[in-house]
Amino acid sequence: MSWQQRIDNALTQRREADALRRRQPLARGAGRWLECDGQRYRNFSSNDYLGMSQHPAVIRAWQQGAEQYGVGSGGSGHVTGFSHAHRDLETDLAQWLGYPRALLFISGFAANQAVIAALMGEKDRIIADRLSHASLLEAAALSPAALRRFQHNDTPHLSRLLAASVEGLQLVVTEGVFSMDGDNAPLADVAEATAQAGAWLMVDDAHGIGVNGEQGRGSCWQQAVRPEVLVVTFGKAFGLSGAAVLCSESVADYLLQFARHLIYSTAMPPAQAVALRASLAVIRSDDGDERRGKLAQHIAHFREGAQGLDYQLTASESAIQPLIVGKNAPTLALAATLRQRGCWVTAIRPPTVPAGTARLRLTLTAAHEREDIENLLEVLHGVRE
Numbered sequence: 001m002s003w004q005q006r007i008d009n010a011l012t013q014r015r016e017a018d019a020l021r022r023r024q025p026l027a028r029g030a031g032r033w034l035e036c037d038g039q040r041y042r043n044f045s046s047n048d049y050l051g052m053s054q055h056p057a058v059i060r061a062w063q064q065g066a067e068q069y070g071v072g073s074g075g076s077g078h079v080t081g082f083s084h085a086h087r088d089l090e091t092d093l094a095q096w097l098g099y100p101r102a103l104l105f106i107s108g109f110a111a112n113q114a115v116i117a118a119l120m121g122e123k124d125r126i127i128a129d130r131l132s133h134a135s136l137l138e139a140a141a142l143s144p145a146a147l148r149r150f151q152h153n154d155t156p157h158l159s160r161l162l163a164a165s166v167e168g169l170q171l172v173v174t175e176g177v178f179s180m181d182g183d184n185a186p187l188a189d190v191a192e193a194t195a196q197a198g199a200w201l202m203v204d205d206a207h208g209i210g211v212n213g214e215q216g217r218g219s220c221w222q223q224a225v226r227p228e229v230l231v232v233t234f235g236k237a238f239g240l241s242g243a244a245v246l247c248s249e250s251v252a253d254y255l256l257q258f259a260r261h262l263i264y265s266t267a268m269p270p271a272q273a274v275a276l277r278a279s280l281a282v283i284r285s286d287d288g289d290e291r292r293g294k295l296a297q298h299i300a301h302f303r304e305g306a307q308g309l310d311y312q313l314t315a316s317e318s319a320i321q322p323l324i325v326g327k328n329a330p331t332l333a334l335a336a337t338l339r340q341r342g343c344w345v346t347a348i349r350p351p352t353v354p355a356g357t358a359r360l361r362l363t364l365t366a367a368h369e370r371e372d373i374e375n376l377l378e379v380l381h382g383v384r385e
């Protein structure tokens with residue numbers, strides 16, 4: 001088979017399964033409204049859960065950061081790319097979340113890859129929730145360690161896997177809020193099972209940070225759990241992008257030696273670190289509390305109004321409110337109908353979610369108004385008739 005044939009076959013297979021992915025260039029994609037081809041839609045697809053991507057104080061901070069530092073970091077943090085802005089953000093994050101250290105990464109994907117690659121050796125074992133994000137499972141699959149997956153949120157199953165004999169060390173991996181179902185992990189139980197086995201716990205709280213817990217400190221804080229490695233990302237509630245790993249002094253120093261995504265990659269622009277610090281300040285403030293309160297109202301409103309629809313809701317209490325349709329083609333059709341009626345939603349299909357559970361992944365945000373949720377519910381009930 002030639003290269004061309006291999007590529008054509010793969011594309012044909014995707015097309016025939018109604019699973020071909022495409023991107024769409026948008027005039028605006030985050031916030032209450034999405035703009036595409038001169039049309040405005042209510043946006044139920046972004047991860048901008050607190051509406052921070054459009055916050056004036058954060059925009060201004062980015063502009064001021066660019067004035068002060070220029071637009072790029074100029075290198076890896078190990079060379080010249082680690083500025084006062086990066087250091088100050090790391091200090092704020094560590095203090096906010098109650099860890100000795102925070103290390104910034106360019107993305108959550110990079111942070112997860114880097115941590116797992118740096119920690120795991122040949123005789124070790126990773127035990128991950130089977131619905132963990134692709135960045136975690138892929139890193140685990142690429143690492144020399146063995147990978148076992150436990151049934152979603154099933155702590156007894158986790159304990160059984162932890163009890164199997166292993167030559168090296170074990171790392172348990174889970175999320176605070178799961179990205180495709182929007183449900184929470186039972187972190188206290190997971191942490192207890194992990195500690196009993198003498199293993200370490202890594203929690204990726206991409207969807208919980210900023211939203212859950214007091215001051216938006218996330219799912220671990222909310223459940224009074226302190227994993228050895230906590231990954232938080234800034235592409236969701238923070239409204240920007242990037243990530244941080246929260247850990248002990250020695251783990252931070254270890255990652256600075258062995259995390260290749262830090263060493264061989266340009267640090268985030270200092271202006272972005274300035275903007276992230278401004279976003280964190282809002283998230284911790286009364287403004288942040290108001291945003292979380294508004295989001296909680298939208299979630300309750302949506303779940304109540306979605307009773308009686310033909311589509312299955314998940315056990316989600318989060319901003320992620322999937323409607324599970326099942327097959328790919330009707331899911332795409334439903335997304336298209338909603339779009340015609342002014343609501344922009346994303347259809348998520350296998351292999352991103354398990355086969356037969358294609359869904360609309362609706363996301364709510366504090367940027368929405370009550371009428372947006374009402375409109376969405378009306379349209380959904382209308383489609384049914």
Ligand SMILES: *Cc1c(COP(=O)(O)O)cnc(C)c1O
Nearest residue numbers: 107108109133135179206233235
């Ligand atoms: C979005 C997400 C990531 C990736 O983070 P980026 O900063 O977007 O690369 C990692 N883990 C989970 C659970 C996510 O939802």
